[in-house]
Amino acid sequence: MKTIKQISVFSENRPGKLEKVTKVLADNGINIRAITIASSEKFGVIKFLVDRTQAALDLLKQQGFTVAQNEIMAIEISDEPGGLHRLADLLARKKVNIENASGFVIEASKKAVILVEAADIEQAKSELQNEGLRFLSEEEIIQ
Amino acid sequence: MFWDKKIETISRSGLERLQLKRLKSTLAGINKNVPFYKDKLKKLKIKPDKIRNLEEIRNLPFTTREDLRANYPYGLLAVSLDHVVRLHTSSGTTGKPKAILFSRKDIEQAADLIARCLVMTGMKKNEVFQNMMSYGMFTGGLVMHYGAEKVGLLVIPAGPGNTDRQISLMQDFKSNAIHITPSFALYLADVLEKKGVDPRKDLFLKRAYMGAEPYTEATRNKIEAIYGIDVYNSYGLSEMNGPGVAFECPEKNGMHIWEDNFLVELVDPKTNGPVPEGKEGELVLTTLCREAMPIIRYRTGDLTSIIPGKCRCGRTHRRVSRMTGRTDDMFIVRGVNIFPQQIERVLMAIQGVGRNYQITLDSLDDMTVKVEIRKELFDGKVDHLVNLQNTITEKLRDEIMVRPRVELLEPGALPPSEGKAKRVLDNRTL
Ligand SMILES: [Zn+2]
Numbered sequence: 001m002k003t004i005k006q007i008s009v010f011s012e013n014r015p016g017k018l019e020k021v022t023k024v025l026a027d028n029g030i031n032i033r034a035i036t037i038a039s040s041e042k043f044g045v046i047k048f049l050v051d052r053t054q055a056a057l058d059l060l061k062q063q064g065f066t067v068a069q070n071e072i073m074a075i076e077i078s079d080e081p082g083g084l085h086r087l088a089d090l091l092a093r094k095k096v097n098i099e100n101a102s103g104f105v106i107e108a109s110k111k112a113v114i115l116v117e118a119a120d121i122e123q124a125k126s127e128l129q130n131e132g133l134r135f136l137s138e139e140e141i142i143q
Numbered sequence: 144m145f146w147d148k149k150i151e152t153i154s155r156s157g158l159e160r161l162q163l164k165r166l167k168s169t170l171a172g173i174n175k176n177v178p179f180y181k182d183k184l185k186k187l188k189i190k191p192d193k194i195r196n197l198e199e200i201r202n203l204p205f206t207t208r209e210d211l212r213a214n215y216p217y218g219l220l221a222v223s224l225d226h227v228v229r230l231h232t233s234s235g236t237t238g239k240p241k242a243i244l245f246s247r248k249d250i251e252q253a254a255d256l257i258a259r260c261l262v263m264t265g266m267k268k269n270e271v272f273q274n275m276m277s278y279g280m281f282t283g284g285l286v287m288h289y290g291a292e293k294v295g296l297l298v299i300p301a302g303p304g305n306t307d308r309q310i311s312l313m314q315d316f317k318s319n320a321i322h323i324t325p326s327f328a329l330y331l332a333d334v335l336e337k338k339g340v341d342p343r344k345d346l347f348l349k350r351a352y353m354g355a356e357p358y359t360e361a362t363r364n365k366i367e368a369i370y371g372i373d374v375y376n377s378y379g380l381s382e383m384n385g386p387g388v389a390f391e392c393p394e395k396n397g398m399h400i401w402e403d404n405f406l407v408e409l410v411d412p413k414t415n416g417p418v419p420e421g422k423e424g425e426l427v428l429t430t431l432c433r434e435a436m437p438i439i440r441y442r443t444g445d446l447t448s449i450i451p452g453k454c455r456c457g458r459t460h461r462r463v464s465r466m467t468g469r470t471d472d473m474f475i476v477r478g479v480n481i482f483p484q485q486i487e488r489v490l491m492a493i494q495g496v497g498r499n500y501q502i503t504l505d506s507l508d509d510m511t512v513k514v515e516i517r518k519e520l521f522d523g524k525v526d527h528l529v530n531l532q533n534t535i536t537e538k539l540r541d542e543i544m545v546r547p548r549v550e551l552l553e554p555g556a557l558p559p560s561e562g563k564a565k566r567v568l569d570n571r572t573l
Contacts, residue, residue, distance in 0.1 A: 008523025010516065012552050038525045040532070042550050045525050066516065066553050068523035099524055119526060 001125055002135040003071040005053045006117065009046045010066035013039060018046060024063050030056050033141060034115065036102045047100060047117070049141065072117040073124065074104070074136040079112060087114060087133075094127035106141065113141070146262035146294070147255070150403055151458045158459060162406055163197055165431035170194065170203075173437050176221040179214055180439070200406060200429065201417065205440045211241040211382065219436050220244055227435050232280045233381035243282070243381050246435040250289060253384040256401050257290020260390035263399075263456075264350060264375050266320060268295035271347075273318040275327060276355065277303050282385025283355050287322050290387060296320075303327060306334045314340075317347040322377075322386075325358040325366065329498035332369045333554075343371035352377045354386055357466050359484050361491035365498075376465060382441055383428055389463050397450040397462030404432045407461065408440070409449060412470055420449045425470060426463065444470040474502075474567060476510045481543045483566045486512060489538045495520045495531050499557045504569045511548040512539060518554050 011017040018037070025032060025048075033049040050056045053069070060067045077083040084103075091098065097119035104113040113136060118124035145151050153161070170191035173180040183204045184191070211219070220227065228247050232240040245253070266272070272291045278284035278300060291298045299312055303324070309331065312318065323331070328351060335342050342348065348370055353363070354377035363374045378398050379386035388405060389398035400407055409424035410417060418424030426443045446469070450462040468482035475481070483502060490496050490512075497515035504510050514535060516528070532549050540546045558565075 006523070008521075010521050010528075010553050012550075012556060040525055040529050042532075043528060043552075045523055045528070047523070064555065066518050066521045068521050070523045099526060119524065 001129045002074075002137040003121070003125070004049065004074050004136070004138045004141055006070045006072045006115075007048045007050065007053060007056055007060070008068045008070055009048070009060060011037075011039075011044045011046050013042060013044050021046060021048075021060065021065065024059055024065075025050065025056055028055070028059055030059075034102065034104055036100060036115075038100045049115070053138075070117060071121045072115055073121075073128070074141050075114050075116055076134040076136055077112050077114055083112070084114065090128070090131060090133075091116070094124075094131075096124045096127055104141075109140075111136075144262050144265060146259040151259060151263075151399075151460065153403070153459055155459055158402055159197060161403055162431060163194075165403075166197065166200065166406060166429065167191055167194055169429070169431060169433070169437045169439070172221050173439070177219055177437075179210070179218055197406070200408065200440065203429075203440055205415070205427070205442050206438050207442050208241065208382075208444070211438075212239045215239045216242045217244075219438065221437055222246060222435050230280075231282045231285075231381050231385065233282075240280075241382060243384075244435045248434045249384070249432075249436075252404065252432050253286050253387060254289040254293045256384065256387040256404060257287055258293045259401065260352075260375075260377065260387050261291060261294050261296070261320075263390065263392050263458075264352075264373070265393065266291075266294060266296060266350075270296055270319040270349075271299065271316050272296040273299040273301050273309070273312060273316075273321045275301050275303050275309060275321055275323045276386075282379070282381040283322075286379075286385035286387065287352075306331060310335065310338070310340060313346050313348070319347060320350045320352065321348060322352045322354075324355045325353050325362050326356060326499075328353065328366050328370075329362075332366070333498060342369060346370070348372045350375060352386075352390075354378060357468065357472070357484055359488045359491060360465065361488050365491055378445075378463070378466060380443055380445070382438060383430065383443075388428070392454060392456040392458060394455055396454070397464050399454065399458050399460045400463050402460045405429065406431055407449075407463075409447070412446075418448075420451045423448045423467060426466075446470060472567070474504060474569060475507075476504065476543075476545050476547075477508050479543065479545050481510075481545065485542050486539065487566075489542045490514060490535070493531075493535060493538065496535065497554050499554075500566065501557050502567045504567065504571055506571060509548065510545065511550060513550045513552055513557060515552050515554045515557055 009021050031051040036047045038045045099119045100117040102115050174184050174191050226246045227244050229245040231243045274288055276283035350373045352375050367374050375391040377386050378389040389400035391398050406429040408427040410427050412425040426445045426447050428441050429439045430437050445466045447463045447466050468484055473480050473482050490500055495517055497517050499515045501513045536549045
């Protein structure tokens with residue numbers, strides 16, 4: 001089963017934090033493919049998919065950001081009514097706790113993809129591997 | 144090891160005889176030369192030569208910080224300027240500073256007490272001592288410096304801050320001991336980590352003397368573990384010479400307070416009555432050897448207790464416990480008395496919490512505790528951060544009985560504390 005790597009950056013919800021992070025990436029020619037911000041009332045975690053994960057991680061660390069790398073699942077959903085609902089239902093039945101999720105369309109192939117960050121990736125993997133889901137690889141996402 | 148074994152192990156009865164003799168001569172001096180004290184003693188009808196025992200100290204008036212401010216600059220001087228060689232000041236949060244004047248003999252005496260402290264913890268003449276306390280008007284730098292030179296150490300007067308240079312000096316001159324504030328020790332540890340310098344392997348430190356700011360046992364343990372050294376608690380205040388008033392011996396179980404130089408009392412801060420051994424009270428000190436500016440019954444504002452029993456090191460001077468707080472550090476939220484040390488004790492015991500924190504008070508009912516998270520424990524999960532935030536909130540509530548707002552910050556977000564850390568920001572206008 002394929003998973004992809006995501007970068008998480010701690011943010012205190014201070015204005016300008018996102019700009020600082022994106023500047024580091026832009027200055028180094030790293031392409032951001034997707035971005036979401038998971039936040040609590042007082043702080044947030046900015047999550048990125050980029051084309052060069054390791055380079056981005058090293059750069060952000062060097063610049064003093066508090067960063068982590070997570071494995072997430074990119075699950076293709078069928079292009080028909082109820083497609084997302086069926087996935088959500090499956091995740092609920094399998095008791096996969098979701099830390100964060102976001103939608104995503106791959107322009108080249110027009111595929112609809114849901115990025116799912118599970119609270120426990122190993123548990124999610126074992127529950128979902130034989131459910132007929134199509135998991136996309138890093139190459140498919142970042143093209 | 145002893146610097147002056149005879150006086151450090153003097154019998155209690157011998158010590159008390161010495162104290163009484165010195166108290167009487169101190170009182171006779173100020174009664175003659177300091178109008179402020181002369182008036183007070185006259186009003187209370189106290190005749191110094193009539194004092195028979197040490198208990199009678201309780202009839203004497205207190206000296207407060209306000210008294211020192213009111214007598215700024217020369218009001219409490221007991222000798223002529225011919226005999227005064229140095230000024231130190233101690234600044235409060237408000238108003239005029241307090242002036243402390245030293246004769247040559249006073250400086251010698253203060254250095255002698257420091258020498259006792261350093262030798263007590265194992266310092267030898269061939270060792271290198273890097274003094275990271277502020278030089279200048281603050282006593283922490285210069286008084287320690289003179290004492291360390293008296294022992295014969297190589298003293299590096301590095302002063303505080305300038306972290307990169309501190310590290311080079313420690314490496315180049317193979318410093319064995321440092322004199323440092325706890326907040327700077329924690330900050331320095333962060334910088335060392337960033338630079339990839341392992342203080343246990345790449346430095347030559349054996350011990351650190353930590354004072355000037357109150358800190359908890361948890362902080363001491365943390366710093367000892369990071370640096371792989373012994374940390375000795377040091378207590379002093381400028382009004383009483385500065386550092387070296389009380390100091391830990393290798394037993395690390397309370398600080399020996401040099402009773403041949405200071406007459407020690409513990410009083411209840413509310414009733415002013417005496418507090419028995421083992422119970423907490425405000426430390427009140429009377430100088431017994433000061434020439435230029437003797438001070439009697441000085442209300443230090445520091446809360447501590449006398450540790451009962453004899454110390455295994457053989458010194459007979461009694462021990463005071465780690466200061467649990469300053470009466471003036473205490474703040475009140477929702478009617479509850481809180482000391483910053485309580486907050487620190489809780490934070491230092493929680494995994495995932497960094498070394499820097501700040502308490503902000505915005506109203507009578509609200510306090511915010513800002514805490515830096517530890518980089519290596521960040522895993523990108525908001526859930527885990529929320530759990531950490533909740534754990535901190537609950538543990539703080541258990542300790543201080545008030546539920547604070549807890550903010551998690553990125554490492555380095557709080558101002559680095561290269562000196563005396565400002566832990567409490569009180570924005571309330573009362
Ligand atoms: Zn001892």
